[in-house]
């Protein structure tokens with residue numbers, strides 16, 4: 001029936017899509033735009049596997065509608081790497097084994113990037129609170145937190 | 161079944177018109193952190209979704225008459241980043257910033273938190289303590305109501321059919337004022353209050369000249385506990401006054417009994433949080 005036409009940008013590229021009025025942003029990204037990096041863990045805002053940014057604001061894509069995105073700028077995990085060049089957070093997650101099954105990883109990376117964009121020098125407590133909305137059933141969190149702290153430390157080093 | 165429609169009006173009049181046209185089947189969408197969860201769970205199937213985030217009056221914070229007017233749909237992250245609001249009403253801001261995760265805060269609004277009418281809504285006790293005044297608009301025009309008059313029961317408000325919460329006004333405060341919100345949850349983050357307590361007070365030297373207390377998660381609605389405010393007002397916040405106010409909070413409790421907190425536990429904690437929140441508010445007021 002009446003599908004809604006939406007123009008937005010995803011990772012800096014203009015996109016257009018048609019969506020059902022109640023279709024979530026997560027379903028639009030995955031099913032319409034082929035961006036399957038964002039995962040659905042719960043669909044209810046609890047796990048953070050669907051983390052994206054909308055106009056630079058960290059958001060659960062499962063709790064937003066595609067129809068709301070007219071004119072908005074969406075950032076997903078697919079926007080982190082530049083071609084083959086991984087983002088420092090991605091590199092560090094690999095290096096420090098901050099992932100096992102990997103389902104939670106895109107969400108953690110998007111959320112961690114949003115943190116470092118705002119606060120390049122967070123304390124461990126700040127990292128843990130910021131990532132409280134991302135659940136991981138495998139790693140026990142410690143390696144993830146340490147990887148984020150390590151990237152922050154390296155960023156400080158290079159900006160000096 | 162009829163398909164749900166989606167609209168994002170640019171003005172409140174337009175939004176009110178859409179609500180009226182739906183004959184009660186429409187739902188306001190602010191951040192969607194309750195609405196979309198309920199729709200997905202199948203407990204709600206609105207005929208129309210009216211997204212209010214393109215309405216300037218509902219998405220901005222303005223300083224007004226020495227106080228603040230917060231658009232009902234402003235998200236929690238933006239509220240937390242507003243330095244002047246944070247300085248004037250740290251308790252209100254900390255309550256709103258306890259809602260969910262960073263992801264949830266990027267969307268969740270204080271207006272949605274109030275309108276969803278959970279007895280455990282974190283923003284509500286702090287806004288009740290603050291004496292917030294709500295502006296509501298519906299088919300019959302605009303009206304104002306004190307925030308403690310909004311909740312009618314779990315999930316129910318006193319809003320009439322087609323009425324929209326437009327904004328939340330926080331009054332100007334006399335010097336020597338402070339507020340605080342504390343909640344008890346079994347975890348450190350991402351949990352629902354077992355008890356929540358907001359206190360707002362004004363000090364003159366060591367004496368508390370006025371106080372308001374809001375209590376959440378211990379009754380079907382968030383409450384203004386007038387007797388607790390009255391017990392603090394006029395006192396030096398000495399132990400006797402704190403105990404009298406704590407007793408008033410315990411007496412106001414009509415909590416549920418569940419695995420997250422028994423009746424006895426919730427009742428006791430209401431008094432404990434009252435004491436602690438009062439002392440934090442007094443410290444912020446500069447009086448203690």
Ligand SMILES: Cc1cc2nc3c(=O)[nH]c(=O)nc-3n(C[C@@H](O)[C@@H](O)[C@H](O)COP(=O)(O)OP(=O)(O)OC[C@H]3O[C@@H](n4cnc5c(N)ncnc54)[C@H](O)[C@@H]3O)c2cc1C
Nearest residue numbers: 045188190191192193194195260269272273275281282325
């Ligand atoms: C993972 C997670 C964790 C959470 N943790 C907490 C927590 O710790 N504490 C807490 O208090 N809450 C918590 N919540 C719930 C909290 O996010 C919501 O209550 C939120 O504040 C609602 O705001 P919203 O803008 O998302 O509202 P929406 O979901 O858009 O709307 C909520 C309801 O209010 C109605 N509504 C919204 N705005 C208006 C308006 N202006 N006028 C009339 N009706 C309106 C809607 O139609 C809907 O029925 C959590 C939610 C999630 C998903």
Ligand code: FES
Nearest residue numbers: 041042043048062
């Ligand atoms: S899928 Fe969105 S938070 Fe779990």
Ligand code: FES
Nearest residue numbers: 100101136137138
């Ligand atoms: S790596 Fe498996 S859930 Fe996090």
